Amino acid sequence: MTDTDDDRQAATEAQAADWIIRLGGTPLGPEDQRSLRAWRAASPAHEAAFRRASALWSDLDVGGWQKKTRRRRHAAAAATTGALGCALLFAGLSAGWIDAPHWFADYATAPGEIRTVRLADGSIVDLDSRSALAIHYSATERRVALLDGSAYFKVAPMIGDEHRPFVVAAARGTATALGTQFMVTRDAGGVDTTVTEHSVRVATRNADNLPRSVIVPEGQRAHYDPDGTLGMAQAAPVAALTAWRTGQLVFDDAPLSRVVAHLNRYRRGRILLMGRGLGERRVSGVFSCADIDGAVTTITRELGVKTITLTRLATVIY
Structure with missing residues (x-):
């Protein structure tokens, strides 16, 4: 596959993700519904991408979150679920899953x-x-x-x-x-x-x-x-930067975004951040390279934030 083909496929997957996120929120109007049907019919690649995104989205119905979104019982729950779906879709479709x-x-x-x-x-x-x-x-x-x-x-x-x-x-x-x-x-x-x-x-x-x-x-x-x-x-x-050689990860007043990027190198799947300004929260501590889930638990408890695990692909901090 050429770079051009890769770019075209990435754009198609992104468009499919956008449609799925929109379907999970406010119901589409007649014009948007016609646009979606036209987009799906325009190419077999569009339809295949839409089905993949739909299957991935279906995994997000954890504890009734998707139903809450569709029924719009709570605006905050809807916004959170949509963002969770977007985050997971982005993670799943990005090249970051492949080394x-x-x-x-x-x-x-x-x-x-x-x-x-x-x-x-x-x-x-x-x-x-x-x-x-x-x-x-x-x-x-x-x-x-x-x-x-x-x-x-x-x-x-x-x-x-x-x-x-x-x-x-x-x-x-x-x-x-x-x-x-x-x-x-x-x-x-x-x-x-x-x-x-x-x-x-x-x-x-x-x-x-x-x-x-x-x-x-x-x-x-x-x-x-x-x-x-x-x-x-x-x-x-130097001691903190090289602590991984003895099985430790050391952070001193580091932004959460940088900490998460580092933790992601030690586990399969991805830890994702969702929430404005969350990545700027500061983290200090010494953690084990062999217990990244424990590090996430400690960090989120100290910061007073929450996590949700979406299948085996992603853990979202929000």
């Missing part, structure tokens, strides 16, 4: 898995949950590509017969080891390089193909955006 970067990896971890691998030169890599790494060693360079997630590197030094620099490529930048231990994290927000021993040179090229670099010393980290825009090195809470 595509892992298809191209030499080493990859599943949700909840933390793995240590030894590379050919003796370097050791700890891979965080849902992370992917590709190896591209050559005669002149020890290059690895971080495709997704986090990796902690203990680099074999350039001594004896080993003369090749160790380089971690991620998105539009690289981290070249000038010492031995550092961590690189890649997600939708960009790339972070955190140094725990000696230093690392981080280099990028921005959208205009202009190069920039910074030396990151021990105890600091540098961030660059997906477009390659590189910031300055800054002090970092």
Whole structure:
């Protein structure tokens, strides 16, 4: 399937989701009903997408929520149910359910898995949950590509017969080891390089193909955006950032949106946020990587918010 086909299918699925959400709320008027019939009849793909969305929506009738919506007994319940349906449909239809970067990896971890691998030169890599790494060693360079997630590197030094620099490529930048231990994290927000021993040179090229670099010393980290825009090195809470290596997740006054994004790397399915301003609520605490459901229970209790589990696909915090 081409990119154009993918885009067309995604648009069709989004339109189907929109129709289903509208059907779950205020009854459609005659004109909207004619528009829906025309849209479904316009293409077999439209009808198939509508049926898939309808089946997914039917799973949302938890405790009579859907009936409450249709009967419009409570406006608040209707708004909540519609948003829940939209959230689940978006999650189910988005590419986020599929770890595509892992298809191209030499080493990859599943949700909840933390793995240590030894590379050919003796370097050791700890891979965080849902992370992917590709190896591209050559005669002149020890290059690895971080495709997704986090990796902690203990680099074999350039001594004896080993003369090749160790380089971690991620998105539009690289981290070249000038010492031995550092961590690189890649997600939708960009790339972070955190140094725990000696230093690392981080280099990028921005959208205009202009190069920039910074030396990151021990105890600091540098961030660059997906477009390659590189910031300055800054002090970092190294112990908290690398706590996953010992099975812990540490958050200190972090926004809930960031916490949820991190928790999602450790479980199958998705945790979703629903509610204006909810993602900005602050979270502090130490949680077990092996008990994400327990973390959700603790966080929601502390914040005074609620959760609902929709089949096995999603848990919604609202």
